[in-house]
Amino acid sequence: MRYLPQTKKSRKEMLEAIGVSNVDELYKDVPESAFIDGFADLPHHKGELAVERILTSYANENISATNVPFFLGAGAYYHHIPASVEYIIQRSEYLTAYTPYQPEIAQGTLQVIFEYQTFIAQLTGQDVANASLYDGASSCAEAALMAMRVTKRNKVVIGNELHPDYRGVLKSYVGNLEDASIEDGEPDEKTACVIIQSPDFYGQPHGFEYWRKKCDETGALLVVVINEIVSLGLLPSPESADIVCGEGQSIGLPMSYGGPHLGFFACKKKLIRQMPGRLCGMTKDADGKRGFVLTLSTREQHIRREKATSNICTNQGLCALAFTIHMSLLGEDGFKRLARLNHEAACRLADALEEIDGVKLFTEHFFNEFVIELPKDAKAIVDVLAEKSVIGGYALDGNQLLVCATEMTTDEDIKTFVSVLTEVLK
Amino acid sequence: MSNELEITQDINNKFTAQQARGLNYEENLLWEKERSDHSGVDLPVPEGSAVRTGLPERTEDIGLPQVSEPQVVRHFVKMSTWNYSIDHGFFPLGSCTMKHNPRLSEKLACLAGFAHIHPKQPESTVQGALKLMYELQNWLAELTALPGVCLVPAAGAQGELAGMMTIKRAHELNNQSQRKIVLTPDSSHGTNPATAVMCGYELRVISTKDTGRISIEAFKEALYATSDDGSDIAGMMVTNPNTCGLFETNIKELADLLHEAGGYFYCDGANFNALVGKIRPGDFGVDVMHVNLHKTFSTPHGGGGPGSGPICTTVKLAPYMPVPVVGMKNDTYCLQWEEDRPETLGRLKGFNGQFAIHVRALSYMMSCGANGLKQVAEDAVLSANYIFSQLKDDFHAPYDAPCMHECIITDKIQKDTGVTTIDFAKALCEYGFHPMTVYFPIVLSGTMLIEPTETESKESIDRFITVMKKFAEDIKSGDTEKFHSFPLSTPRKRLDEVIAARNPVLRWSCN
Numbered sequence: 001m002r003y004l005p006q007t008k009k010s011r012k013e014m015l016e017a018i019g020v021s022n023v024d025e026l027y028k029d030v031p032e033s034a035f036i037d038g039f040a041d042l043p044h045h046k047g048e049l050a051v052e053r054i055l056t057s058y059a060n061e062n063i064s065a066t067n068v069p070f071f072l073g074a075g076a077y078y079h080h081i082p083a084s085v086e087y088i089i090q091r092s093e094y095l096t097a098y099t100p101y102q103p104e105i106a107q108g109t110l111q112v113i114f115e116y117q118t119f120i121a122q123l124t125g126q127d128v129a130n131a132s133l134y135d136g137a138s139s140c141a142e143a144a145l146m147a148m149r150v151t152k153r154n155k156v157v158i159g160n161e162l163h164p165d166y167r168g169v170l171k172s173y174v175g176n177l178e179d180a181s182i183e184d185g186e187p188d189e190k191t192a193c194v195i196i197q198s199p200d201f202y203g204q205p206h207g208f209e210y211w212r213k214k215c216d217e218t219g220a221l222l223v224v225v226i227n228e229i230v231s232l233g234l235l236p237s238p239e240s241a242d243i244v245c246g247e248g249q250s251i252g253l254p255m256s257y258g259g260p261h262l263g264f265f266a267c268k269k270k271l272i273r274q275m276p277g278r279l280c281g282m283t284k285d286a287d288g289k290r291g292f293v294l295t296l297s298t299r300e301q302h303i304r305r306e307k308a309t310s311n312i313c314t315n316q317g318l319c320a321l322a323f324t325i326h327m328s329l330l331g332e333d334g335f336k337r338l339a340r341l342n343h344e345a346a347c348r349l350a351d352a353l354e355e356i357d358g359v360k361l362f363t364e365h366f367f368n369e370f371v372i373e374l375p376k377d378a379k380a381i382v383d384v385l386a387e388k389s390v391i392g393g394y395a396l397d398g399n400q401l402l403v404c405a406t407e408m409t410t411d412e413d414i415k416t417f418v419s420v421l422t423e424v425l426k
Numbered sequence: 427m428s429n430e431l432e433i434t435q436d437i438n439n440k441f442t443a444q445q446a447r448g449l450n451y452e453e454n455l456l457w458e459k460e461r462s463d464h465s466g467v468d469l470p471v472p473e474g475s476a477v478r479t480g481l482p483e484r485t486e487d488i489g490l491p492q493v494s495e496p497q498v499v500r501h502f503v504k505m506s507t508w509n510y511s512i513d514h515g516f517f518p519l520g521s522c523t524m525k526h527n528p529r530l531s532e533k534l535a536c537l538a539g540f541a542h543i544h545p546k547q548p549e550s551t552v553q554g555a556l557k558l559m560y561e562l563q564n565w566l567a568e569l570t571a572l573p574g575v576c577l578v579p580a581a582g583a584q585g586e587l588a589g590m591m592t593i594k595r596a597h598e599l600n601n602q603s604q605r606k607i608v609l610t611p612d613s614s615h616g617t618n619p620a621t622a623v624m625c626g627y628e629l630r631v632i633s634t635k636d637t638g639r640i641s642i643e644a645f646k647e648a649l650y651a652t653s654d655d656g657s658d659i660a661g662m663m664v665t666n667p668n669t670c671g672l673f674e675t676n677i678k679e680l681a682d683l684l685h686e687a688g689g690y691f692y693c694d695g696a697n698f699n700a701l702v703g704k705i706r707p708g709d710f711g712v713d714v715m716h717v718n719l720h721k722t723f724s725t726p727h728g729g730g731g732p733g734s735g736p737i738c739t740t741v742k743l744a745p746y747m748p749v750p751v752v753g754m755k756n757d758t759y760c761l762q763w764e765e766d767r768p769e770t771l772g773r774l775k776g777f778n779g780q781f782a783i784h785v786r787a788l789s790y791m792m793s794c795g796a797n798g799l800k801q802v803a804e805d806a807v808l809s810a811n812y813i814f815s816q817l818k819d820d821f822h823a824p825y826d827a828p829c830m831h832e833c834i835i836t837d838k839i840q841k842d843t844g845v846t847t848i849d850f851a852k853a854l855c856e857y858g859f860h861p862m863t864v865y866f867p868i869v870l871s872g873t874m875l876i877e878p879t880e881t882e883s884k885e886s887i888d889r890f891i892t893v894m895k896k897f898a899e900d901i902k903s904g905d906t907e908k909f910h911s912f913p914l915s916t917p918r919k920r921l922d923e924v925i926a927a928r929n930p931v932l933r934w935s936c937n
Binding site for chain 2: 001002003004005006010011013014015017018019020023025026027028029030031033034035036039040041042043044045046047048050051052054055056057058059060061062063064065066067070072074075076078082084086088090091092093094095096097098099100101102103104105106107108109111112114115117118119121122123127128129131132134135136137138145163165166168169171172173175176177178204205206207232233234235236237247254255256257258259260261272278279280281282283284285286287289291292293295296297298300301302303304305306307308310311312313314315316317318319321325327328329330331332333334335336337338339340341343344347350364365366367382383386387391394407
């Protein structure tokens with residue numbers, strides 16, 4: 001087997017050095033009934049070519065966004081990834097390193113995290129950001145748990161149309177705790193936080209003044225969820241929030257059928273000791289040179305065990321790296337331009353779809369996705385569109401369809417979508 | 427906070443005065459580079475039409491840096507040279523299973539048919555992806571003898587949460603909500619107690635101090651401490667092989683006692699590399715375990731993620747697992763949600779799990795096969811025992827051989843000279859190794875947990891042994907002073923973690 005460097009000779013030498021005659025003697029503490037008789041009932045090893053053939057054939061059975069007009073968003077977005085991003089994240093030094101527990105030999109990873117934290121803090125208008133969490137949905141759940149710790153209150157309020165996956169994950173996480181509850185509506189004196197998603201699940205952007213005022217009146221924290229982070233290049237900064245969290249997949253990461261993505265998490269400085277997840281901070285070495293280390297780890301499980309702010313252990317290191325490289329390439333102008341290109345593509349798509357008989361634009365305001373009303377059941381339409389090689393969007397209940405455009409969307413794509421949809425609706 | 431500002435500026439000023447030496451590069455922060463007048467990505471010029479967002483456009487300067495593509499590439503490549511990685515050399519970080527990461531897995535995960543598919547695409551358009559997940563579920567079920575598999579959890583810690591929430595859900599739906607206590611040994615990973623608390627459980631710790639293992643007496647004492655029959659116990663969280671690198675000799679008896687009391691056995695699968703393809707946890711009494719795909723099945727650690735921590739359960743617990751689970755209906759693969767699995771605890775993560783990690787794991791499994799995986803476990807255990815046999819006379823060895831895939835030594839013999847575990851770790855950095863895991867498990871003082879893995883040659887292991895023996899000899903002969911200054915040749919010398927925590931500077935800022 002090509003991944004194993006030991007030889008018959010080296011195995012024999014090691015057994016002799018240990019003083020046993022075979023490897024099974026090393027397993028003497030294991031109850032006999034737990035051993036597999038022979039080999040597991042699975043195929044035996046295969047060469048690289050054989051595995052590549054099999055799994056490539058699986059990949060070929062999928063319809064990839066690279067090959068068809070693609071209008072699906074709903075929390076994961078099809079964006080362009082510059083080639084430099086994909087090449088740099090494959091460098092051994094980043095790809096095959098571990099968590100920077102020994103900072104003297106992990107400054108690369110650490111400085112990247114410091115830069116990542118800076119990007120997130122700037123984009124969200126917050127003071128600090130952590131080194132990342134699993135994804136937007138679990139990041140939102142962690143925000144709610146953090147708000148409960150900070151306010152010592154047990155009620156989480158969802159203020160607008162939160163992504164259904166985020167809502168589901170929130171329910172699982174918060175539902176574990178006694179007396180905790182999740183409600184829709186407005187905050188009161190028992191509310192730990194109000195969660196506002198912008199753009200919301202239907203693609204509608206929201207201002208935060210109203211909710212900021214409500215939170216100030218009741219003492220609840222304002223949690224803003226962003227699951228299309230590109231929108232921050234066009235929409236106002238959520239700086240008035242206490243916590244801003246969400247999904248960073250759009251910058252540097254492919255959709256990969258749902259993961260790995262990138263949960264980001266930022267907040268006001270006064271809350272940092274209640275933050276979940278890893279943090280990287282600046283320091284100096286024995287010569288006084290600037291360097292970076294993981295810090296404030298007294299919040300974390302490996303030190304605090306049952307008193308930790310979260311059980312989270314890793315971040316999404318490589319995903320945060322991809323994000324950081326892509327942001328570095330975009331820069332201030334590129335990021336804002338990307339946001340505008342997304343919005344303008346969506347505007348063109350909306351105008352074109354509205355021209356179709358029986359199709360109505362349901363959401364007046366949007367960033368890069370919006371809801372249209374069809375004359376027929378949306379789910380059935382999506383399936384028919386897929387048969388005709390158009391990935392047409394996300395079917396909401398009934399006749400409503402959530403469609404998305406990004407900088408990847410060409411005029412040709414829009415034309416194809418319009419003509420196929422027109423035909424399907426006939 | 428003027429204090430903090432001074433420290434930052436002091437450090438920054440020192441930094442700008444430095445020069446690169448040879449292949450040792452210095453590299454400043456992106457924000458310290460001159461801001462270019464154009465982006466490093468050539469995007470088309472927008473039309474500039476009126477926005478339809480209903481809100482004012484964000485026009486203020488966000489403060490993002492701006493440089494060209496070659497500057498970006500150089501920036502990240504230079505920084506990469508400051509990292510140690512498994513591709514550089516020996517990385518015996520105990521409990522982390524730092525093994526070779528095959529590039530075939532990377533190549534496959536990046537195929538457009540895997541990378542550029544959307545989690546909400548119609549299932550008819552992603553049959554290949556669902557087939558892959560379905561097969562991965564089957565491989566995991568077979569290797570663990572636990573037939574219920576849910577691939578959703580994003581990492582080991584979330585797998586733990588998924589496992590414990592599955593147990594909680596099962597108790598709730600079977601009118602056993604009075605079970606509020608979770609047992610765990612003092613040697614467990616910190617995530618175990620943190621997870622139990624996140625599930626709303628109360629923790630009861632079993633002492634393993636003397637032998638590194640859970641004794642039946644200590645277990646019974648914990649099991650029956652507040653009720654005669656253990657009817658207030660929800661379950662136990664045990665890592666096996668445990669964090670001392672030992673197989674829990676009494677595991678079957680412990681599981682039987684727990685089951686008799688109505689509790690469930692959650693096994694932390696962090697150390698599955700010692701067992702894979704040879705021993706099946708379902709056959710020693712486990713009800714639910716998570717498997718770290720990034721450890722046992724060799725998906726890259728990426729400098730701290732992404733990982734993936736699927737859970738495997740008994741038939742009895744399977745209905746309660748998170749959703750989605752991949753199923754098959756009329757020869758078509760499908761995702762099963764709440765409608766199909768009414769007793770599920772619900773969702774734990776957006777979408778369907780860490781799919782790109784699933785691709786890598788299945789690629790590795792297929793490459794190894796049943797025979798290769800068994801050899802993986804055996805070589806991992808052999809290598810750890812070999813290291814232990816060579817170091818046990820030079821260092822304090824708290825537990826008797828054999829160990830599993832990792833072994834423990836401590837600094838007990840050396841520490842009176844002033845050289846302690848941290849100094850060994852930093853000395854190893856100087857000598858071109860990644861250190862072992864230090865100060866974990868916390869049941870003993872000054873622990874060093876060494877996990878060589880199966881992908882290290884004997885030659886490489888011997889180099890490590892030689893260096894460790896040399897350290898022990900140096901200390902014995904009184905040559906201890908140098909240990910406090912290591913490392914000297916790394917991009918940075920010892921870093922001050924106290925300053926970092928006292929005055930947290932967590933981002934760049936212009937003041």
